Amino acid sequence: MESNISFTLKVWRQAGPKEKGGFKNYEMKDIPTDTSFLEMLDILNEQLIEKGEEPIVFDHDCREGICGMCSLYINGHPHGPATGATTCQLYMRRFHDGETITVEPWRSAAFPVIKDLMVDRNAFDKIQQAGGYVSFNCGGAQDANAVLIPKTAADEAMDSATCIGCGACVAACKNGSAMLFVSAKVSQFALLPQGRAEAARRVKAMVSKMDELGFGNCTNTGACAAECPKNIKLSNIARMNREYLCAKIKD
Amino acid sequence: MWLTNSSVGRKMVMGITGLFLVLFVTFHVLMNAVALFSPEGYNAVCEFLGANWYAILGTLVLAAGFVIHIIYSFWLTLQNRRARGNDAYEVSKRPATVEWASQNMLVLGIIVVCFLIVHFVQFWAKMQLPELLGEHLEFTGMGYVYSAFGQVWTLPVYIIGFIALWFHMTHGFWSAFQSIGANNDVWLSRWKATAKVWATVVCLLFAVEAIWFTIEAQDKSNMDKYGINTEAVVENAVSDAIEAMGITITDVE
Ligand code: HEM
Numbered sequence: 001m002e003s004n005i006s007f008t009l010k011v012w013r014q015a016g017p018k019e020k021g022g023f024k025n026y027e028m029k030d031i032p033t034d035t036s037f038l039e040m041l042d043i044l045n046e047q048l049i050e051k052g053e054e055p056i057v058f059d060h061d062c063r064e065g066i067c068g069m070c071s072l073y074i075n076g077h078p079h080g081p082a083t084g085a086t087t088c089q090l091y092m093r094r095f096h097d098g099e100t101i102t103v104e105p106w107r108s109a110a111f112p113v114i115k116d117l118m119v120d121r122n123a124f125d126k127i128q129q130a131g132g133y134v135s136f137n138c139g140g141a142q143d144a145n146a147v148l149i150p151k152t153a154a155d156e157a158m159d160s161a162t163c164i165g166c167g168a169c170v171a172a173c174k175n176g177s178a179m180l181f182v183s184a185k186v187s188q189f190a191l192l193p194q195g196r197a198e199a200a201r202r203v204k205a206m207v208s209k210m211d212e213l214g215f216g217n218c219t220n221t222g223a224c225a226a227e228c229p230k231n232i233k234l235s236n237i238a239r240m241n242r243e244y245l246c247a248k249i250k251d
Numbered sequence: 252m253w254l255t256n257s258s259v260g261r262k263m264v265m266g267i268t269g270l271f272l273v274l275f276v277t278f279h280v281l282m283n284a285v286a287l288f289s290p291e292g293y294n295a296v297c298e299f300l301g302a303n304w305y306a307i308l309g310t311l312v313l314a315a316g317f318v319i320h321i322i323y324s325f326w327l328t329l330q331n332r333r334a335r336g337n338d339a340y341e342v343s344k345r346p347a348t349v350e351w352a353s354q355n356m357l358v359l360g361i362i363v364v365c366f367l368i369v370h371f372v373q374f375w376a377k378m379q380l381p382e383l384l385g386e387h388l389e390f391t392g393m394g395y396v397y398s399a400f401g402q403v404w405t406l407p408v409y410i411i412g413f414i415a416l417w418f419h420m421t422h423g424f425w426s427a428f429q430s431i432g433a434n435n436d437v438w439l440s441r442w443k444a445t446a447k448v449w450a451t452v453v454c455l456l457f458a459v460e461a462i463w464f465t466i467e468a469q470d471k472s473n474m475d476k477y478g479i480n481t482e483a484v485v486e487n488a489v490s491d492a493i494e495a496m497g498i499t500i501t502d503v504e
Pocket residue numbers: 217218219220262263265266267268269270272273276320321324325327328356357359360361363364419420422423424426427428430431
């Protein structure tokens with residue numbers, strides 16, 4: 001049921017990558033609980049602009065949970081307290097009247113802050129460019145059954161492919177590890193015949209790019225999978241390890 | 252070399268050495284169990300594993316396993332801290348599915364190392380080391396057990412070590428299989444369950460043994476019955492007597 005709540009927003013403000021940041025508190029009055037979290041920030045930004053202050057910078061695009069642009073570490077969780085949902089899918093009904101809501105940027109050495117709550121996630125693009133694709137042309141559509149793919153493999157590949165590359169896994173990880181992201185991208189191809197052709201080259205290239213960019217070594221705490229808005233599974237990491245080790249041992 | 256240069260390779264080294272240590276610890280606890288039932292049997296085991304070539308080889312392999320595991324653990328932890336960066340979150344919550352142990356493996360490992368140092372001073376430094384130096388042992392295997400556990404502080408120190416080991420193994424065991432790629436959705440819960448059971452059996456048995464030795468060590472007659480190395484007593488007496496007679500023996504060879 002809809003109602004209005006008032007709360008304190010404690011937001012990380014940082015003027016630029018090299019600038020020193022700090023928290024700033026904002027009192028939010030009578031926000032309807034069916035406002036989305038990002039809409040609530042829009043309301044705050046309009047107030048700030050009216051007062052002649054700098055609006056808060058944060059990433060967003062589709063606002064329907066598919067692009068992976070929104071981020072925000074809210075009350076100790078990437079994408080906030082809801083599970084299996086992105087920040088843009090988070091609603092104010094999750095919060096209580098009088099609460100203090102702490103909003104921070106993703107924190108990881110490989111994701112430096114650009115401004116306020118916006119971080120540079122270019123590192124993920126670089127990992128994708130290193131091998132997260134199929135290099136040959138697929139040609140025209142063939143008969144549906146020309147290449148047989150078991151249902152379980154197709155389902156798992158699809159589940160892995162739902163990763164939107166938002167970086168919540170890295171943000172959640174005490175080791176700053178990107179293994180859940182990379183393993184999802186490796187898996188979505190490795191499970192399908194079209195992807196198998198280049199599986200060994202792909203996993204080696206993507207892992208080595210990931211290491212080069214300074215992401216950490218996974219210690220299997222599982223915080224990534226627990227916080228992932230797309231419920232990407234931990235077993236992807238085991239698959240990536242297996243693919244990588246087999247490829248290296250064969251070399 | 253990908254075993255040092257790649258994150259997946261480093262984790263494999265961590266996992267393999269960790270599993271090797273799990274196997275060793277399991278072997279160790281079973282060997283101790285002999286002493287619960289038969290002090291003479293345990294003395295025989297100790298004599299068998301004295302300073303023979305196979306025991307020395309085993310010790311060297313084991314030491315290598317420990318050293319690699321420990322070096323990698325510090326190295327990986329340092330890298331991970333750097334990857335994480337210096338800015339800590341103001342508010343940070345651990346999701347319910349994340350094991351506490353998994354986030355504190357280095358601390359738990361360091362507690363285990365501290366325990367191991369005490370353990371080495373009490374046993375290895377008195378048993379295999381002097382034998383390697385060619386000295387005669389004053390006590391039997393059971394003798395060293397009684398003299399160590401006769402001290403009041405020994406039991407609590409050991410129990411702390413076992414608790415740290417339990418936490419370390421409950422996470423480490425399944426994590427190692429994940430690291431070497433031997434895991435999937437079905438096996439994840441199986442490995443986790445096996446890890447809990449394995450760690451609990453091993454650590455509980457260690458604890459039972461430590462408590463039992465502490466009780467037995469209170470009864471001084473046990474020391475006289477099983478603890479004295481009679482052969483060494485005779486040999487030492489002979490050399491003492493020779494010395495007393497003022498004769499110096501030079502190597503005949
Ligand atoms: C008998 C003693 C020990 C056993 C049985 C043992 C076992 C294991 C196992 C099975 C793992 C999992 C490996 C993986 O996740 O791939 C592990 C990880 C770890 N061990 Fe040990 N270990 C022992 C002693 C130590 C010591 C002495 C230290 C450090 C001082 C240590 C530090 C670590 C750390 C930091 C990890 C996590 C590393 C990572 O996951 O990246 N361990 N251990």
